[in-house]
Amino acid sequence: MTDLPLDFGEAADLERLRLDFRTWLAGHPLPARDEDEPLPVFLHRWHRILHEGGWVGLDVPREYGGAGLTPLHQVAISDELGARGAPGVPRIGYLAHALLEFGSAEQRTRLLPRMLAGDDVWCQGFSEPGAGSDLAGMRTRADRGPDGHYTVRGQKLWTSYAQYSNLCLLLARTDLTAPAHASISAFVLPLDQPGVTVRPLRAANGDDEFCELFLDDVGLTEADRVGAEGDGWALAMTTVAYERNALDTGHLSKYGLLVERLRRKAREHNGPLPDGLLTDIGRCVVDYQVLVAHTRRRIAERLAGLAAGPESSVDKLLMTRVEQRLYETALRVFPEELHGNGGEVFGDYLYSRAASVYGGTSQIQRNIIAKRLLRLPAGGRA
Ligand SMILES: Cc1cc2nc3c(=O)[nH]c(=O)nc-3n(C[C@H](O)[C@H](O)[C@H](O)COP(=O)(O)OP(=O)(O)OC[C@H]3O[C@@H](n4cnc5c(N)ncnc54)[C@H](O)[C@@H]3O)c2cc1C
Structure with missing residues (x-):
C-alpha cells in the first residue's frame, strides 16, 4: 500500500x-x-x-x-x-450538507438517517435540456395551488442513476415573475409516483448512468420543499460546492496508487522512456502533489468551520487536471490496458473525460473563479 x-x-x-x-x-x-x-x-x-x-x-x-x-x-x-x-x-456528503443547511428539523430527522443507511437512494435533478451550465435558465415548474400543493411539470436530463433511486433532490421554478436566481425552489421528489417517468440513456462507454426524467403533473406538498420558496439557487450552490472537492471521494488515494505505479515503471524501465513520457510522468507526480497539498489546506479550513464555497471551483479544476493527465499518461505507459475487455485503467480513462463536465464544466469553474474569487470585470467587447 x-x-x-x-x-x-x-x-x-x-x-x-x-x-x-x-x-x-x-x-x-x-x-x-x-x-x-x-x-x-x-x-x-x-x-x-x-x-x-x-x-x-x-x-x-x-x-x-x-x-x-x-x-x-x-x-x-x-x-x-x-x-x-x-x-x-x-458519495452522499453533498446531499447531506444540503439537508443540514436548508432542511427543516423534521426533514433532517426523517431523511438523513435513511440516507446514511442506504434505505433511500438519492439522485440529483438539476440539469435540463438547455439548462446545464446555465442552470438558472431551467424551465421545470412547480406551481402552487390554493390548497398549498404543488404541481410539477418539466424535464430533467443527465440525472445519474435515477433508475436505481427512489428520491430525487429536485430544482424547479416556483415564481415566474421573480429574477431567475430568486425563483427556484428545491424539493425532495419521491420517484415512485404517478407522472414520473425515468428513461435511462446509454452512454458511449456502454454505461447507463444517465437518465432523462419526465415530470407530468407530479404532485408535491409543502413538506416536500427544502428551505423556503426561492432558496433553491442557494441550496444548489451549496450542493455543488461540496460536490466539487477532492476531500470526500477517496480519489486522492486512488490517484496515489496509479502515480506510484507510474513512478515504479519509470524507475524500472530499461533505457530512456519514449517521446517525453518521463516528463509526462513527472507532471503527473507534481500535479498530484499540488492536489494533495491543496486538499490538506481545505481540510484545515473545514476543521476551522469554514463552509465550502466558490473556492471549490479551484479544487474541481485541479482534480480534473490530475485525473485526465494521469489516466492519459497511464494508457501510454500501460498500453496493454487498452486491449481485451479493457483493464480498470481503461474504464477510468474513459470516465476521466467526463471530469471536465460533471459538477459544472471547466469553463464554468474558470468563470466562477474570475467573477467570485478574483472579482474580475465581466468580459466582452467594449
Ligand atoms: C458523468 C456526468 C454525470 C452527471 N450527473 C448529473 C446529475 O446526476 N444530475 C444533474 O442534474 N446533472 C448531471 N450532469 C450534468 C452536468 O451538470 C452538465 O452536463 C454540465 O453542467 C454541463 O451542462 P450541459 O451538458 O448542458 O452543457 P452546456 O451547458 O450546453 O455547455 C456546452 C459547452 O459550452 C460551454 N459553456 C456554456 N456556458 C458557458 C459560459 N457561460 N462560458 C464559457 N463556456 C460556456 C461549456 O463549458 C461546455 O463546454 C452530469 C454530467 C456528467 C458528464
Whole structure:
C-alpha cells in the first residue's frame, strides 16, 4: 500500500480510527461483484456493509444518524478505502450538507438517517435540456395551488442513476415573475409516483448512468420543499460546492496508487522512456502533489468551520487536471490496458473525460473563479 496522502497522524483519535477501520476491513473485505450486477447495485451493497460497520456519516450529527465526529474522520475512511483500490464511502456528503443547511428539523430527522443507511437512494435533478451550465435558465415548474400543493411539470436530463433511486433532490421554478436566481425552489421528489417517468440513456462507454426524467403533473406538498420558496439557487450552490472537492471521494488515494505505479515503471524501465513520457510522468507526480497539498489546506479550513464555497471551483479544476493527465499518461505507459475487455485503467480513462463536465464544466469553474474569487470585470467587447 502507498503512503496515505492525507495521513494526519498527529491526531491520536484519528490514528485509532484508522486502526479500528483496518481491523474491521480485514473481517469485511469488499464483496465480489456478481456477474451482470449493475455497478450502482453493487455500490449500494457496499454502502450498506460500510454503514452496518458504522463507517458512513461520521461527520453528521448523532441526532441525524451520524457519529458526530469531524469531516476529517470521514475523509480518513475514504482515504483508507481509496488506498486499497476499494470504492469509497458513498458519495452522499453533498446531499447531506444540503439537508443540514436548508432542511427543516423534521426533514433532517426523517431523511438523513435513511440516507446514511442506504434505505433511500438519492439522485440529483438539476440539469435540463438547455439548462446545464446555465442552470438558472431551467424551465421545470412547480406551481402552487390554493390548497398549498404543488404541481410539477418539466424535464430533467443527465440525472445519474435515477433508475436505481427512489428520491430525487429536485430544482424547479416556483415564481415566474421573480429574477431567475430568486425563483427556484428545491424539493425532495419521491420517484415512485404517478407522472414520473425515468428513461435511462446509454452512454458511449456502454454505461447507463444517465437518465432523462419526465415530470407530468407530479404532485408535491409543502413538506416536500427544502428551505423556503426561492432558496433553491442557494441550496444548489451549496450542493455543488461540496460536490466539487477532492476531500470526500477517496480519489486522492486512488490517484496515489496509479502515480506510484507510474513512478515504479519509470524507475524500472530499461533505457530512456519514449517521446517525453518521463516528463509526462513527472507532471503527473507534481500535479498530484499540488492536489494533495491543496486538499490538506481545505481540510484545515473545514476543521476551522469554514463552509465550502466558490473556492471549490479551484479544487474541481485541479482534480480534473490530475485525473485526465494521469489516466492519459497511464494508457501510454500501460498500453496493454487498452486491449481485451479493457483493464480498470481503461474504464477510468474513459470516465476521466467526463471530469471536465460533471459538477459544472471547466469553463464554468474558470468563470466562477474570475467573477467570485478574483472579482474580475465581466468580459466582452467594449
Ligand atoms: C458523468 C456526468 C454525470 C452527471 N450527473 C448529473 C446529475 O446526476 N444530475 C444533474 O442534474 N446533472 C448531471 N450532469 C450534468 C452536468 O451538470 C452538465 O452536463 C454540465 O453542467 C454541463 O451542462 P450541459 O451538458 O448542458 O452543457 P452546456 O451547458 O450546453 O455547455 C456546452 C459547452 O459550452 C460551454 N459553456 C456554456 N456556458 C458557458 C459560459 N457561460 N462560458 C464559457 N463556456 C460556456 C461549456 O463549458 C461546455 O463546454 C452530469 C454530467 C456528467 C458528464
